[in-house]
Amino acid sequence: MSAPGRNLESMNEMTSTQLGQLHLxxxxxxxxxxxxxxxxRTIEVFARIATRPGGENLPYLVFLQGGPGNEAPRPSLSPLNPSWLAVALERYRVIMLDQRGTGRSTPVGDSILEKPTAEVVExxxxLRADGIVRDAEAIREYLGVTKWNLLGQSFGGFTTLHYLSTHAxxxxxxxLTGGLSAIDRPAEDIYSNCYNRMQRNSEWYYRRFPQHRDIFRGLVEKARAGEITLPTGEVVSESRLRSLGHLLGSNDGWLDLxxxxxxxPDTNAFRHDxxxxxxxxNRNPIYYVLHESSYADGVITNWAAERVYPEAFRADTSLLTGEHVFQEWTxxxxxxxxxKEVALELAQMPWPKLYDAAALETSNATGAAAVYANDVFVPIDFSLETAAHIPGVQVYITSEHEHNxxxxxxxxxxxxxxDLADGRKVR
Known part of the structure; x- marks a missing residue:
């Protein structure tokens, strides 16, 4: 916590380094x-700016990572990572922001639990999208930039919508890529829609590999009997096992499954994998404890995914769930x-609204958004509802890729x- 009247500018720091030809x-x-x-009270916020040779005067593109709870990717070479960075650097200097609570931005860890539960919850x-947008604005002002550009992946797209609602x-x-969140809808609607999509993707998987349906049902029986134990000591519950369905939401996750x-199932290889x-x-607890709040546009979530658990999933134990969180995991x-206590209290939090449809419609936003036709995390029908509020943002609908x-x-x-934003392709 900073003392009253503290000059925050005195705490700011910028350093430079090279990664091959990339200036960081x-x-x-x-x-x-x-x-x-x-x-x-203050926190530190960290961002890394990547510039290609000759790109020193290019405009800025801020990358907002998916999550919540994930830091920005760390650039590396041979090949250049993240894989989209080379394309972005052709026209931008890319700012990779560690969203508050992650990476090097005053990360949240178990040590915070030494404080009373009410303080931790507060x-x-x-640490939601509204706070992340304020941090981005602080960086923009520090860099002396009047306007800049955003690339929001998944939760980063949700944050982009809040940015447009408040600081267009x-x-x-x-x-935006897989990041057009539903607006003015309860979390229950979103999770119900995602269950339907997970049922479809589960059936697609078993049509391709029919021998795995009975194998997975057998694993569920083992989980119900408490017979699957991880190296961490976790006795895997049925709901945890079925959450493997999140793998079916990426291009190649089915291969891992x-x-x-x-x-x-009785081998070390199975338990470790x-x-x-x-x-x-694993990793940042924000991903679990704040996950449902990502969909809380002015509502109390109260374990929404658990409350709308479909009867079809109760009847057929081969069906897999996706990014659905369950209270029993605590x-x-x-x-x-x-x-546990923190998660239970956050589930009863009356969250303020994040998105303003009227503000979006008057934002004069331009750009483009990728909407994945088979997305099991951010449903296409709700995404297109949101896209209607920002008509200047061209929509690219594709079934060639999944959420990643x-x-x-x-x-x-x-x-x-x-290309869409430049008018070189039609929507």
Missing amino acids: EELTLEVPLTTDATDF YLSH DSLDQVF YHLLELA LANLLPFG DTVPSLQPW GLRASSGEVLQHLF
């Missing part, structure tokens, strides 16, 4: 945690057990969005 600048800013002028309530004057063009189900493939239990997943199309296409999806 690393920026750390100290920013207010809240919008309350009487609240002197602190985490400031700061934005030139916006590009295939290889797992080829292994004997299963531990690595299950979502939510009892069965060792890494989440310490977060930005990364999986090695820049192809991003180039298509650039």
Whole structure:
């Protein structure tokens, strides 16, 4: 916590380095945690700026990572990573922002649980899209930029919509990939829609590999009997096992599921691979405890995914779930057990609205958005409802890629969005 009257600018720092021919600048800013002028708590926010040779005067493109709870990708060479970066660097200097609570932006970890639960819940309530947008604005002002551009992947696209709702004057063009969130809909609607899509993708998988349906049903029986234990000590519950369906939401995740189900369940290989493939239990706890809040546009979530669990999934244990979170994991997943009280209170949080449809319609937003026809995490029908509020953002609908199309296409999806925004392709 900063003392009253502290000069935040004195805490800001920028350093430079080289990664091959890439010029990298690393920026750390100290920013207010809240919008309350009487609240002197601060956090650090980290961003890395990548510039190609000769690109020193190019405009900025801010990349907002998916999540919540994931830091920005770390650039590397041979090949250049992230895979879309080369395309972006042709026309922009790329800012990769570690969203508050992740990476080097005052990350949230188990140590915060030393504080009373109410304090932890209050602190985490400031780590949503609204706080991330305030941090981005602080960076923009620090760099002396009047307008810049955004690339929002998944949750980063949700954050982009809030940016357009509140600070559209700061934005030139916006590009979204699997990130057109539903507006003015309860979380229950979104999760129900996603269950339907997971049922479809489950059936698609079993039509391709019919031998795996009975194998998975057998694994569910083992989970119900408490017979699957991970190296972490977690006794895998049925709901955790079925959450492997999140793999069916990416271009090549089905292959990981295939290889797992080829292994004997009583082997070390199976247990280790299963531990690595299950979502939510590793790395940043924000991904679990704040996940449903990502869909909370002015509502209380109250374990929405659990409350709308379909009868079809109860009847057929071969069906897999996706990015659906369950309360029972606070009892069965060792890494989440310490977060139980926090998760329970966050589930009852009356979240403020994030999106303003009227503001979006008057934002004069331009750019392009990739909408994946088979997306199991961000449903196409709700995405198109949202797209209607920003008609200047061209929509690219494709069934060629799943939710991770930005990364999986090695820049192809991003180039298509650039071409659409430039008028070189038709929507």
